[in-house]
Amino acid sequence: MKEKNNSSRRSFLTNLATGTLGVALTGGINTKLFAEDKAQPILPINNNEFVSGKKFVPVMLTPYKQNGQIDFDVLSRLTDFYLAAGAKGLFANCLSSEMYSLSPEERLALTRHVAKRVNGAVSVVATGSFGETMNDKAEFTKQIYHTGINAVILITGHFAKKEENDDALIAGFEKFFNLTDNIPTGTYECPSPYKRVLTPQVFRYLLGTNRLIYHKDTTIDFDKVKAKINLVQNNRLEFYDACIANATNSLQAGAKGMSAICGNFYPEIISWICANATNPDRQADVQFIQEQLTKTEDIISTNYSLSAKYFLQKRGVPIEISGRTASSPLTGEQRKTLDEVYKIFVGWCDRIGIKPATI
Template sequence: MQKKFVPVMITPFNLKARIDLGMVEQLIDFYLKAGVKGFFANCLSSEMYSISEDERLELTRHVVNYVNGRVPVVATGSFGLTIQDKAQFIRNIHDTGVDAVIMITGHFANVDEPDAVLIDRFHQMFDLTGDIPLGLYECPAPYKRVLSAGVLKTLLDSNRLIYHKDTSCEVDSVREKMAVIDNPKFEFYDAHTPNAVDSLRMGAAGMSSISGNFYPEILVWLCNNAADPSKAEEVAWIQEELRRVDPLIHIAYPMSAKYFLQLRGIPVRTISRAHVLELTPQQKEVLQGIQRDFRGWCERLGIREAAPSHAL
């Protein structure tokens, strides 16, 4: 099975801090040129908690329309105070044309509530959403609810799930979850770049990490080559490079990604609703160093950098 890199899309804003839909299109062109095989719109990287309900729908609909079937699009939909509210928004997001609606695990039980409550609420949601294709997302906010393999197996038995974005950041946890998956239509994506090679070799459908908002070409290359014995040396080397820089790109994210894309010639503004502080000169210097590293990675691996859409 071909492994797929699916970026968690950032949201560009204009000078009035409104969504810049024209720049969304430029970003989609850039991601596609880099070789991505899908999009996760309206996610934490998209600053989904900092935009309104109408904006979530507008953004998702625009992504779906512009992508126009070239690759699948998924988006988060489990917003609302009650299960009924969440179900309605899931229906609204589904109506934008996405291929699956993703549910945040932390939206279905409070941090101190047991898994039995979580499972019961998910089953209520399944009953309220007909045959809408659904997925799971262990989003870090409002808190990170990492599923056990047993809970995942119970939810998979509903036959309603086709997608999972894992943020356990633990290889053993990924291995345990992979062992309970027996549905070929269910796709497991790891969000943790340092796990990439292990997860891909264990059978993950692909990766869906924030690093794709910095250097998607590298993640695409890794997805394509992680299991190739002839590329084992290069795979091990780039995995270590990605592991080295991964903590650095998380600092001041998603502002860090927007600045990095500027360094790459993509005119996305460093405006964020989620991170309101300007990047420090030291932070910019670190990102400039990673940009130089990225060019060296491309040279060694024979990767052609994706050009900004205005330069195509």
């Protein structure tokens, strides 16, 4: 998707065409979802200044064994890696996790494992609006909530058909809320089964229910993003932008944080920009990093999530370069280009004075 200044934003997590990577580069459940966490992360954060309350929430990958089963040992290592890199929350069982290719039992097991591994150090959310009927969606929501997470994420495209209007969408949400007691929820403008961007009308309704404590936005157009951020004011909902090209603008406009796919490549960089986007002393570096992240987005998005697993493997995470939704393996040229991005990433760390996270 290419709108306004966000030309490098990919068509979010849909089946991406493979090909040569060729872009030139330079240089007990908490009801306040992402309230400042009192518990310490599993691994100490040693990379960032954290001069603001902004937060990076990664969209977690699913590691697999060579036989195609979920590798829970590597999932533990990956969780630790995110925390070591400064993540202040985790989004499990999302599109990056290949949630539509997981069985219901796998979705629950994966989410339960992450919640147990974190053990309250940071908040965890996971998608739960699966099922053919609204009763099915409500039942699975209850099941996944009881894995120990802080909120259940609702896919906006699950609550009305593509051709139906906002009134139908609101009616869908209302029926769902009536079936799920007071379970804390969040929303995600996921591109599958179709991308349903929340209009101001629907967003106001959702804010008024007092059921939402998280929103992952994929609106892309920053003027529209800012309009939604302005609506949040004093509501307990926390607004996270998925579009890395918007990062600095969104954070400075009042977004709580970022939840972008590039956090699966260089999470400490996203943690740093969340911490420093509003820091007047680091604006030259903030703008430099913003420009670089925007330039690299199309590169890392090609053949995602295999590209992310290759990059993490280079970084020492023992993850297999495999997935259930990839249509083709990484090419030699794609690997070569990702190797170059890795070198550039190390240069970013040197410039802003942080160390790459390790596990």
